[in-house]
Amino acid sequence: MSDSPSDLALTEGLRNRDPEALELAYDRYSAVAYSLFLRITRDRSVAEDLVQELFIRIWNHIHSFDPARGVLGVWILSIARNMGIDYVRSAHARFSARLQPMEHAERSRGESRAEPEVVIDQGRVVKAAFETLNVKQRQVLELAYFQGLSQTEIASQLQEPLGTVKSWMRSALSCLRSTVIGGGAK
Amino acid sequence: MTHSEMEELYELFVLGTLERESAADIEQHLREGCQHCATKVREATSLMAAFGSTVEITPPPAHLRERVLSSVRPATPNRRSRATSIYVLAGLCAALLAVCVWLGTETRQLRSRLTEAAQERNALESALKSLGRSGTRTVQFGKANQPEGKVFVNPSGGLVFVADRLPRLASNRIFQLWLVPPTGAPRSAGLFRSDANGSSVTVSSVAVDLATTKAVAVSVEPASGSSAPTTTPIIVAGLE
Numbered sequence: 001m002s003d004s005p006s007d008l009a010l011t012e013g014l015r016n017r018d019p020e021a022l023e024l025a026y027d028r029y030s031a032v033a034y035s036l037f038l039r040i041t042r043d044r045s046v047a048e049d050l051v052q053e054l055f056i057r058i059w060n061h062i063h064s065f066d067p068a069r070g071v072l073g074v075w076i077l078s079i080a081r082n083m084g085i086d087y088v089r090s091a092h093a094r095f096s097a098r099l100q101p102m103e104h105a106e107r108s109r110g111e112s113r114a115e116p117e118v119v120i121d122q123g124r125v126v127k128a129a130f131e132t133l134n135v136k137q138r139q140v141l142e143l144a145y146f147q148g149l150s151q152t153e154i155a156s157q158l159q160e161p162l163g164t165v166k167s168w169m170r171s172a173l174s175c176l177r178s179t180v181i182g183g184g185a186k
Numbered sequence: 187m188t189h190s191e192m193e194e195l196y197e198l199f200v201l202g203t204l205e206r207e208s209a210a211d212i213e214q215h216l217r218e219g220c221q222h223c224a225t226k227v228r229e230a231t232s233l234m235a236a237f238g239s240t241v242e243i244t245p246p247p248a249h250l251r252e253r254v255l256s257s258v259r260p261a262t263p264n265r266r267s268r269a270t271s272i273y274v275l276a277g278l279c280a281a282l283l284a285v286c287v288w289l290g291t292e293t294r295q296l297r298s299r300l301t302e303a304a305q306e307r308n309a310l311e312s313a314l315k316s317l318g319r320s321g322t323r324t325v326q327f328g329k330a331n332q333p334e335g336k337v338f339v340n341p342s343g344g345l346v347f348v349a350d351r352l353p354r355l356a357s358n359r360i361f362q363l364w365l366v367p368p369t370g371a372p373r374s375a376g377l378f379r380s381d382a383n384g385s386s387v388t389v390s391s392v393a394v395d396l397a398t399t400k401a402v403a404v405s406v407e408p409a410s411g412s413s414a415p416t417t418t419p420i421i422v423a424g425l426e
Contacts, residue, residue: 022258032239048246055258074236081238123240150198152205173198180236
């Protein structure tokens with residue numbers, strides 16, 4: 001997930017209120033953001049609304065992003081993930097969410113117009129590492145990331161001891177961390 | 187909480203899923219300025235974003251792009267809208283120019299009306315002066331369905347002619363006032379037009395010798411007036 005020159009240029013363009021930079025940002029990050037929102041909320045309409053809200057936030061708060069301290073894609077996906085979790089945590093979402101199985105959602109993996117650099121770099125490595133995890137490790141990680149559940153909530157949902165859940169979580173994160181930071185991203 | 191304990195929790199910390207007490211400990215530690223942990227938190231943020239990016243990609247619907255861009259773009263003009271702005275500006279300038287021309291014309295018309303109003307005011311002032319002078323004589327004229335009105339005559343101040351139900355004239359015709367002596371040719375006392383209602387108040391400063399003026403008459407004449415009546419008078423107000 002390196003911050004390519006084009007990402008730096010994109011950041012500069014957004015800071016300069018260049019609408020073309022906004023279009024580029026949309027083309028680069030909308031697919032992954034939409035997919036993330038869809039995975040978290042399981043509602044296409046909500047996911048569309050959240051994508052719109054996300055880009056409004058990017059446009060309005062780009063000056064709070066410091067390229068020297070982070071990567072644009074990380075910043076955008078962190079905002080997106082928090083927005084998605086905030087949404088599903090809201091009382092409204094609890095009542096209105098349509099929990100249709102994701103298997104029923106239309107998918108067309110190969111049709112993404114612009115594959116975000118964030119996916120190309122660390123994302124691929126993380127995905128490869130994730131696939132080496134056992135089912136329980138994957139499950140606790142997904143519940144924490146996509147549903148925003150704490151380890152206590154995960155233990156309750158899975159009806160497993162808290163210590164066991166913490167152990168699965170620790171080992172799962174350690175695997176991802178060591179793969180990426182330990183050189184897996186080369 | 188030790189560094190090694192915290193290092194296992196940074197990802198959960200950035201996800202906001204850490205238990206409240208542990209999260210508070212890390213926040214406090216970061217506030218104390220630990221650069222090592224600040225770096226670790228940034229790495230955890232990056233790792234979690236990378237994990238989020240592994241989500242199976244579902245392209246957003248095509249219509250969403252324009253919806254999103256149009257919801258954000260209005261805040262600032264882009265090149266296209268800058269070009270549009272130039273046309274809009276040019277249009278505004280043209281409109282402003284038209285308004286200026288219109289205002290100029292309107293100003294001239296208003297000035298003309300103001301001049302006319304001033305002349306009318308001066309005439310009415312003269313009329314009031316005439317009417318206020320001693321020796322003013324008033325004569326009423328008119329019959330049913332014919333022009334009617336009054337003539338105020340003052341030997342030194344001239345006359346004021348007030349009439350209603352005057353006939354509508356062609357644009358090349360005008361009313362002409364005459365002072366009619368007992369014998370000889372009438373003398374012109376001025377030209378006037380009526381308003382849309384057929385009314386007129388005309389002030390003439392011509393001297394009127396009551397001893398030698400038998401009547402005040404009005405005839406319809408060519409627009410430039412005549413040296414002598416060319417038509418039968420429509421009004422004859424006797425002063426005797």
